[in-house]
Amino acid sequence: MRGQLHEAAAAFADGPGALEGILLGMVDDVDRAVREPLEIFPVCHHSPASAIAMARRLREKQPKVVYLELCEDMAPLLTELRNCRLPVAVQAFASEVRGFPAEWAPLSVVAPLTEASAEYQAIAYALDTPGVELVLVDRSSDHVFQWDRRAGDPGAPAAPQGAPAPAEEEAALHGEAVGVEIGDLRPRFAELEEHLLRHGRVRHWSEWWHQYVELPLGDTDHDTYRQVMLLVGSLFRRLAPGDPHRVRVDEDRERYMWTRMREHLSATGTDPADCLYVCGAFHAASRVAEFGVDGTGGFEISPRTATTWQHGLIPSSHAAIEAQFGLAAGSVSIAATTWAKNLRRTRVEPYRLAGQAGAPKTRTKARKTAAAAAAAAAVPRAGAPAEDRLTGFLRQPPVLDALDEAELLGWSVDIVRAARRNGYLASTADAIAVFETSILLAGMRDRARPTPYDFQDAAVTCIEKDSVPGRRDVRRLVEIMMGGDRIGQVGYDALPPLARDVHDRLAPLGLALEKRGVQRALLDLASRPELAACSDVLWMLRRLMPHGAARPIMGERRLGGTSVQESWDLALGTHQRALIELGYEGVSIEQVLEQRLRRAAWDAQARAATVLAAVEDATLYLRSRRFADDLGTRALEVLSGERSVDGAPEVLRRVRGLLAYYRTCEPVLPPWIESFVKTGYAHYCTQLPTAFADEDATAGQVAAMLGFLFSMEGLALSLGCDRAQLELAVAQCRPRDPSKTALLWAAQVQLGTLSRQELRERCDGLLANPMVVPAYPRYLSGFVHALEPVPGLADVVVEAVSNAFARLPDPVLLPWLPSLITTLRSGAADLAPLLIREAGRIFPGRLEALDAWVPPWRQPPAAAAPAVARAPRGAALLRTHRSTGDAVARLLGWEGSWEPAAAAPPGAALLTRHPATADALETLLTGA
Template identity: 70%
Template sequence: MSTFTALREQLLAAAAAFADGPDTLPEILTGLVDDVDRALSEELEIFPVCHHSPASALAMTRRLREKRPKVIYLELCEDLRPLLEELRNCRLPVALQAFATELEGFPPDVGPLSVVAPITEASAEYQAIAYALETPDVELVLVDHSSDHVFQWLPRKPAEPVAPARTGEDDGDGGLHGDAVGIEVGDLRPRFAELEEHLLRHGKVRHWSEWWDQYVEQPLTGADHDTYRQAMTLVGSLFRRLSPGGDRLARDEDRERHMWTRIHEHLASSGTDPAHCLYVCGAFHAVSTVPEFGLASTARDYTVTPRTATRWLYGLIPSSHSAIETQFGLAQGSVSIAAATWAKAATRGGVTPYRLGGQRGTRSRAARAADPAPPEPVTDRLSGFLATPPALDGLDEAELRGWCVDIVRLARRNGYAASTADAIAVFETSILLAGLRDRARPTPYDFQDAAVTCIEKDAVPGRRDIRRLCEILLGGDRIGQVGYHSLPPLARDVYDRLEPLGLDLTKRTQQRALLDLTVDPELVPCSDLLWKLRYLLPEGAVRPIMGTRRLGERPIQESWDIAIGRHQRSIIELGYEGVTVEQVLEQRLRRRVREPRATAGDALAAVEDAILYLDGRRLADELGNRAVELLAAERTVDDAPEVLRRIRRLLAHYRATQPSLPAWCEAFVTAGYAHYCTLLPTAFVDDDTGVRQVGATLGFLFGMESLALSLGCDRAQLELAVRQSHPEAPAKVALLWAAKTQLGLLPRAELRARCDELLANPLVIPSFPLYLSGFVQALEPIPALAPFVVEVLSKAFARLPDPVLLPWLPTLITTLRRHALELVPVLVREAGRTFPAGLAELDAWVPPWAGPASVPAPTKAVRRAPGGPVADLLAGHPQACDAVAALLGHPAVWPTPAGGTAVGELLARHPATTGAVAALLTG
């Protein structure tokens, strides 16, 4: 006769009384009892647990002290076993991590791959781990899939779980696990929304964590071992039988087959008596229906698939309560409340938890493995547990009063206008809410709701809302830390090299470091390392307050904000990529220029970074050669502004520091000259190519022209490209005119005449600002055009009507602001030379482009001065002679038929000047 016959009959009677439809309900109810009976009758003791459950941790601690098992089979990735020894050097919570960047056998777009398994003290798995590692002759065997198999079941990168939104302070600790796939022991939650919504509505709770605490945690906290096992197995069976199936259930069944296969293999190879063993798994897996379930099973056809060739790296990373909540979709503050419940229940129940020796504030609690007592027969504890309401604790007025006083004090510190009356209101409201929810005593969730209602009201004066303050009061977001000796070599090297700064890098607070590199030259290596870490680590880990690092610059003093302790996970993951920071930086630079979407600008940026941070000529040359390849492969000039800016800076650096340019620089200039000459006609007519890109292309061609010609390029190629360009957009037309002027294909006088013609044409005036934009962009490739651009801008401001000019001004301002380093200094410098320096001179000031028109033209009766063709030339162009005479301080009086004058004498005394002017005018 079955142990649970009476319970089965009661459930069948209830099903017959309440169900008037098909036989689904009786089948489910009897199936639950069958699952419990089968799991508890198994020769190998199965211990069902739930992830981060205080009740599971307490029951596990009690059972370990009673049974003293010699072998513990634990549901955890089997390849994480070597990491467990490193937990001694850590402060919980931390997470076991498997990390892979070089993938083989997985799609390349899913990397990097990361698996984490968080460990907290208030968890059954930690109690089992601590017992096994601290007790002599106890073996701990991890039997779940390896990290590689986890991703074999997930060929594509999974979506991150949606976490409850924080309304107050967010310290960023919820992202400690990044986008890693989380592994938890005992994932126990309804797998379809209808059941969860039904339980929450009838349980009068807001979220699943509160329901679990109310109806499972609290009743099972003080339960004996048999009652706990039967109740937890029943919950696991309920959720399993109501599971919708599909791929997730198939993955679970594959894991269960893997775990039982590993158990069978270990028992066969070790010869261990199953009575000395304990199998710790989630309650969902305790009622598995796979053929391999149980020691009596003869199914041995399951074959563990081989791992891929992916190279996995392992380590420990810091974790936190909020990170666990975020990753596994738990309610905000639920893990902190579970930790507080665990501490209180352990103290009240007289349970001494197992802890690993070496952890902060703990001592080793070793236990001697002993022969277990004969197993007692399984009795039906479930009927009485389900039929009897749980004996909940009554109201603990001292505890609740302390919470109320402390939350008011904490609220006042954070800007709330809270008082003693609010403390009384929170106390009474907590009791009222617990009564409305059929609770004998207020839970932390009731207290949170009451505090929000009575204190927060309608405003949050600071960073933290009342719900966040309640979390802090009830235990806070505890954040773990990986000890120095458990860090990878790279992280330990970082800590050692930054030791001269005199800072405690294990602190999570932000610390200020002041470096006087002249007084303390031994701090220069620290400065170099900080700049490399700033390049590699996320924003905020190390932040320069004073000091920069650019080509050709070395700061004398630096000031840094350092928060390495807060970003310990990032440093640990750097250790997976290399042994030193320099090695990781070199690998990333190489990977950066080899990416499919890498451009020539990216490669030049990598060259600059290699010079700044690694000071290595070999690596810079390698990256530079890659830049030449990428430039030759480009089919557009979209990257031309970035290429021009960076190659100018690199050429200036090499000319200032090296006796000659590197070979890759010369190859880049010659290849770029030919490449951009080829693309220039297309860029001028392509509507998708902006004026900025075309201007940068011309800037490269004109700026690098002298170097390119010295290296063997042909200037005729550029002239031919310009002649073949026929743009239609006004801005590009202006750029083309400027380029032709620079090449001598379009005289300056003709360019000025064209612009004057545009200003005089009423049909063209609305589009004239577009021509101006092109001329402004031409300042970068042709700085000598600055006087003409100032002239055109002045004429535009003087002649364009306001309806045309005013809408264009914002475009001009944004253009100048966007390119302030290149365009504004040229314009300002030329305007300073052109316009008067003071207001007093403004009234009499005549623009240079209007000067010749104001000088009276010579009369036709001027007699030609003797002297041949030179005199005839000067007489035909008197303005030039007038200007020279004015510069030399002589009056400009021309000879009359009566005889010679001062001008004639001046020209006779300075024949060289006269010849030079004549040569200019005739040349």
């Protein structure tokens, strides 16, 4: 072979130079790997040919130690694979990072496994064969991020150029995890891949590999398979671009693995001849000094960071694997179909973990047949010696499989049936067209037998036409028909404690929560009070998990309220990965929720509204008064340090809700909320003049501040606050914005410094001024926002709007009307119902009454009735209870006498000034 490659280099190049060095170097790489005492088994990820060759070799060699290219910290999880239905992914997850930048969190590394993968065959053999040791030798999950620190995003490979977008949501099962795979066999030299695709007459790399490597290697012997894979790995390695970072990471991985293997051999004294090293073909053709059991070099493995890694199994799918590793859509499903065909054709018995979920049962007869086939495969083929089989394999012409008309006809009928179910107007004629077009395309691509990719192109051409009537296009239908997007599942025994606890606590619902899809749960809490515990779990899951995992249809969870019946749509099986990752954060959902609330409350960027939301969640879901009080104290600290009013609306809403809850459900208010109201009153009084003048502060935010001050005023004054502080703050406000000016007027009305009649006159003056009319909608917006702190102004706002419609001419009103509507909709949508109710109260309810209707603000004031001197109604009450009257008088600082000569009792003047209060008090005490 060396001589033939030398002649080829001289013929195709100007002389034996660089090309000769590459070609002969490939032969050297193959020769070096083949002569290594520790047998190297090169594989390609999710390759049926690699899996078949692996199963054969394991039954023939029966190694005592299997070294596997997989993160060494994932080893304890592999025994749990038997409790799962493949495909699944082994995951290392870290939510809190130490030694890495905080913005990298969370860190996640996954290694997906399918049955049609050589690494799964090696794992199943090692775990189920007595006396066999499985050793993972690749870098740890921590080193993945240590060595792959890219600018801005560590260890997260960029999406492959030209990779097809996933068609289903299952493509996101791995999330944003970094993928670790065995056998990344894809040219890193773009021009080489383009050359191979063009001359191979294929569309993408997956199709090229299937046609020119996967199918020919499916029937070869072990030596030929091994040499071809080493040759391909060496070719791609030598033609890879010289990216220093990528080269360094690849070589460091190889040094790491060989160092770990030599350490194990030295510690155990195992004979290298009894070992098997399973790695990607790219790494098998390594040229580092540490290569081999006799390698040199003193590679030092850096220590791991202080990051705590959690490990578990998460569900995977064919689409997720394709999306993460840049494979063509449907390629993994086609590989699974090819794997099943190879098993039937070669009669090789694959290795499966005992009790593997979803694995077919193996019969004794099949075992005997497989053993005989393995023994036959172990016998070298007659002809060329083992070291020269590679030359014969490369020189032989491709085998042109005969057309399997029955198979192709079945595909054509099935795709037409599937197309009709998805809304296509397909018929028998389309099935015939797909059949003939598949043969035509295969012939144009120098193939006697159409591949699934030829059939897919033919189906798209003949059926899809120019539109897609349903949710799936024809290309996706072909992928489903060829095997579909198989989705794995992690069994109950392999789940983390939190996930098992959730399943146990929801068991009374009687649902198969491990199944994918949406299930309806009905909870009649009145007749079955024991389901209240399930309701608590579901509400916490809704708070912690992604949307759709637990979605309430009927029922609510609010402060002070309970539901009698609840209805839920549950999809925990579909969101199993999210539930498993919750298990990395704690042993129960209560613990995870408390940790998250603490993290949010004590975050450096936390706002008072955020902490108050945490207080509400702690009360709703955890029912922990102690924890809620701790969070409330933290809210007080955060509010004291805030210098902006951005969160004022949210603070007002949540404080009102918490106050209403504590007043109705608790005997006394918690000390923290009293302090919060007192501090908030002083805080917002201080910031009020600045907020009115600040252009960045919106009218809604200023209205929320006023709402806090006015609605909490009674409680704040009882706690020792001074109303003069609020009066001074309002007096110092100098707004320039029309909406804030209207807010200031409303605040002055509430404080009594501006009468309602003066406010009406100011509004009339705005309408009378042509220069101000264009800005009138902004004044109205301010008035609507003023309903938050001063809801009693609703009638004045209705009057202001009505006067505008009554007085403005159409040329002014019509252009102004859209601005008014958009202003009210965008700025005060939640306050509009109050305005509408007030308008419904003022305006007539019948259309015929509208002509004779006179607005209340235009009606003449009623004549004042002549004053009739009478003794205050409370005078007799005071005389009857003199001691009480004396105590009130002394409290108010009134000095008087009960002498008969006195014109009135000591409190008479007070009663005369405030007769309504006296009347109400007398009615309350006497019932009159």
